[in-house]
Amino acid sequence: MTKTISIEQVNNSVQAVIALTSDGDEIVLEDNGEPIVKVIPISKQKKEPRIPGLGKGYFMRDDFNDELPDEFWGFDKDL
DSSP: OEEEEEHHHHTTOHHHHHHHTTTSOEEEEEETTEEEEEEOOOOOOOOOOOOTTTTTTOOOOTTTTSOOOHHHHTSOTTO
């Protein structure tokens, strides 16, 4: 949810703005009715541990770094 607050309401207090984001809300600060800043809380997502071996079965072709054929680009390079 986004809340809109006038700069005059904040009274130069960063702590007040941070407290408003504690529930996960985004805060838009405006000056004379014009939005100027958006404060977005950083989500604290759990990082899932990486599971070794999930990429088995994938491979990279031997010609992966080879130059692409002219037909791919749609023109003749020798022009």
